[in-house]
Amino acid sequence: MKIALIGCGSIGRVIARNITGGSVKADLRYVYDMDAKKAAEFARKFRTEYRDFDEILKQELDLVLEAASQEAVRTLIPKALKAGKNVMIMSTGALADEHLLQEIRGLAEKNNLKVYLPSGAIAGLDGIKSARDEIERVTIKTTKPPESLEGAPFFEKHPMDLKEIKKPTVIYEGTAEEAVKLFPSNVNVAASLSLAGIGPKKTRVQIVADPDAKSNVHEITAEGRFGVLKIKAENVPSPDNPKTSYLAALSAVATLKKISEPIQVGT
Ligand SMILES: NC(=O)c1ccc[n+]([C@@H]2O[C@H](COP(=O)([O-])OP(=O)(O)OC[C@H]3O[C@@H](n4cnc5c(N)ncnc54)[C@H](O)[C@@H]3O)[C@@H](O)[C@H]2O)c1
Incomplete structure (x- = not known):
């Protein structure tokens, strides 16, 4: 599974660590962040590549994973779907906007793509x-x-x-x-x-x-x-972002594992 990650913050780091550590069978090809310095450091640390988002969308990818902000969902996720990429969204708050939800649903249906929303910081x-x-x-x-x-x-x-x-x-x-x-x-x-x-x-x-x-x-x-x-x-809050629960990052990792696994457990 070839992945591009939007957002080199606390969730992004947990995802990258799990990919490079081998617990998720995926290839973190590209990263993007509006903070270019942060993205470049992240790319060096996790041996991946930092590129402009439009450049990333020209590449062959199985999934674009957002772990950035509601603004990133509004501006970048429709672009990713138009470019034919499956997406995973962590900043699900953006989807409480009915217009954006319908736009994303419509683009996914039209292009036969999946939109994954991990359980985040909750269960059940x-x-x-x-x-x-x-x-x-x-x-x-x-x-x-x-x-x-x-x-x-x-x-x-x-x-x-x-x-x-x-x-x-x-x-x-x-x-x-x-x-x-x-x-x-x-x-x-x-x-x-x-x-x-x-x-x-x-x-x-x-x-x-x-x-x-x-x-x-x-x-x-x-x-x-x-x-x-x-x-x-x-x-437990993430060590470097008290607003984000550690479980949220783990739910993104679990969703990546679920996508690549033949056996799907749970509803
Ligand atoms: N679904 C859930 O239950 C759940 C739980 C926790 C966090 N979240 C959400 O996940 C997102 C990431 O959380 P985090 O703790 O990793 O945040 P973080 O602040 O640690 O990192 C976010 C990174 O994204 C970058 N970014 C923000 N907006 C961007 C944009 N428009 N374009 C490109 N890069 C952008 C920032 O520069 C930062 O490096 C947040 O929106 C957060 O609210 C969701």
Whole structure:
């Protein structure tokens, strides 16, 4: 499997380490990052090649893997699909935008391509997919250390000193559609959950800042005629990016393994 990676950050590094270490049977041919210096260093370290994105798309590739930002999904993923490449998307928050989702779906269908969305920092999407047509309510409560919420657009209209938070505090409650715009680096999980389940308008999100939190905790509750699903993930943050759970990077690695494996386990 010949891969190009967009984003030489914390998720990108875990993916590259697993490919060069041999646990994923793939060839990391090219990397791209808007930070050229970072990309060049990354390419040297993992013995791959840094090139301009348009140049990369001219090459023969099996997969373009985004681990960069929602902006990268909006601007680069449609280009990759138009160039006939399968894609994997980590910044799934971008897909809460119905227009972009339809554009990506249409391009993939037209060109007979796949769009892979790993489970990211949550678990249980197998059960959510199975129960989808029977689900009446889904909520996700995300609890994080306050500093990992810093810089979110939400605080432009609701300024607050996160360092002053002394006990678990509900910062936000609303729909997944709104949450991914107000907390774009924090709640990709809400978008992934919506896509597996009942959509971003109906999926409810609660964000809690907890000064004693040592991990990023995601608690999902889904209810309906099928029964009740309760899923809790207590995630260790990535060592070099506290906003990203380590499990998210591992889910990208697991999806790469799944693509290259003949036997597919799980729904
Ligand atoms: N699906 C999930 O559950 C989940 C979980 C964690 C993180 N994420 C998302 O995955 C993405 C990567 O996370 P990370 O921790 O590796 O981030 P990071 O900040 O460590 O690295 C991102 C890299 O992408 C580059 N980049 C950003 N925008 C770009 C663009 N438009 N074009 C080219 N390069 C660009 C940056 O320069 C940086 O080097 C983020 O959007 C994050 O929100 C998703």
